[in-house]
Amino acid sequence: MNKLLKILYNCRKATFMIEKRMVKPLTFQENIELRLHLVTCGVCRLYIKQSQKIDLMVKQILKNTPPANIRLDDDFKKELKVRINNELNKS
Amino acid sequence: MxxxxxxxxxxxxxxxxxxxxxxxxxxxxxxxxxxxxxxxxxxxxxxxxxxxxxxxxxxxxxxxxxxxxxxxxxxxxxxxxxxxxxxxxxxxKGLKILSINDTEAGETEFFWNEEGHWHQEHWPAHFGIDNIDPLVNKEFNHILQRCMQKLPALWLSVFTMKHMDDETTDTVCAELKISASNFWVIIHRAKLNLRACLQKNWM
The missing domain is CATH 1.10.1740.10 (RNA polymerase sigma factor, region 2, helix turn helix motif)
Incomplete structure (x- = not known):
């Protein structure tokens, strides 16, 4: 397989460079390889959009107030209260 | 005062x-x-x-x-x-050096080994995430959280650190004591799997 074909076919490497590019500039060579790849690869072009969207969503979730439907179980809470009270009485 | x-x-x-x-x-x-x-x-x-x-x-x-x-x-x-x-x-801690060319699980299921082309059954497809706001769409939010929980603990750690605060890659690598190249390999694997999980469960 010649070098150009290798670049055009290698979605594994392309997605790797896509992830990197979202954070920092690629090297000159990486940049050219990725651009070449994307010209012909619609699947990886779609991957870019979805990957960016996922990053946004994950950030939103982590920055937002955690979901209220997740609760610590009551028995553990009772034990925690006892523990805290014991510690407070010690001092 | x-x-x-x-x-x-x-x-x-x-x-x-x-x-x-x-x-x-x-x-x-x-x-x-x-x-x-x-x-x-x-x-x-x-x-x-x-x-x-x-x-x-x-x-x-x-x-x-x-x-x-x-x-x-x-x-x-x-x-x-x-x-x-x-x-x-x-x-x-003690993480070995990872490479994009590793043949272990994480990315190999998505791509052909030699040339690295997507397996057709793993092609990213449109599944309508473009207009979703996970803070409004509870059902999607739930799936996203579940897909994150499915990531191996190490990947979730690195992936979460990357998105938790607006810290630079250098800071994250320094705090976690991992090399930049391992950071990228893990982020790549985590994202591939997370994306695939969302597509599978939301479509």
């Missing part, structure tokens, strides 16, 4: 300044919140419970250090955040 200084502070700060810690009420007031905060960052219920407990105990010990500059909850969350990063660090 002189009156003039107090006068220039905004109301919020004055209230916080006057609010003492109420450890007797911590469990009722903050335990669920802290637990939910943890479980979105650590995919292990038992460990999450332990971290909440450790946070309260560390809070009790450090009560004298509370300056009232933030709310009680913000203060406890900062303690918890450091504890979570400690657990991440333990997971990345």
């Amino acid at each position: 002189n009156d003039q200084h107090a006068f220039t502070m905004d109301n919020k700060e004055i209230i916080a300044e006057r609010t003492p810690l109420k450890p007797h009420e911590w469990v009722n007031a903050h335990a669920d919140y802290l637990y939910a905060y943890t479980i979105t960052r650590v995919n292990n219920e038992e460990q999450a419970r332990d971290l909440v407990q450790e946070t309260f105990l560390a809070g009790l010990e450090g009560m004298h250090k509370f300056e009232g500059k933030s709310s009680e909850r913000t203060w406890l969350t900062a303690i918890l955040r450091n504890k979570i990063i400690d657990t991440y660090r333990k997971k990345t």
Whole structure:
């Protein structure tokens, strides 16, 4: 397989460079390889959009107030209260 | 503190300044919140419970250090955040050098081995995430969280650190003590799997 074909076919490497590019500039060579790849690869072009969207969503979730439907179980809470009270009485 | 200084502070700060810690009420007031905060960052219920407990105990010990500059909850969350990063660090400790060319699980299922082309059954397809706001769409939010929980602990650690605060890659690598190349390999694998999980469960 010649070098150009290798670049055009290698979605594994392309997605790797896509992830990197979202954070920092690629090297000159990486940049050219990725651009070449994307010209012909619609699947990886779609991957870019979805990957960016996922990053946004994950950030939103982590920055937002955690979901209220997740609760610590009551028995553990009772034990925690006892523990805290014991510690407070010690001092 | 002189009156003039107090006068220039905004109301919020004055209230916080006057609010003492109420450890007797911590469990009722903050335990669920802290637990939910943890479980979105650590995919292990038992460990999450332990971290909440450790946070309260560390809070009790450090009560004298509370300056009232933030709310009680913000203060406890900062303690918890450091504890979570400690657990991440333990997971990345002694990590071997990873490479994009590794043939182990993580990415090989998505691509042909030799040329690295997508397996057709794993092609990214449109599945309608473009216009979804996970904070509004609870069902999608739930799936996203579940897909994150499915990531191996190490990947989730690195992936979460990357998105948790707006820290640079260098800072994340330094805090987790991992090399930049391992960072990229893990982020790549985590994202490939997360994306595939979303497509599979949302379509």
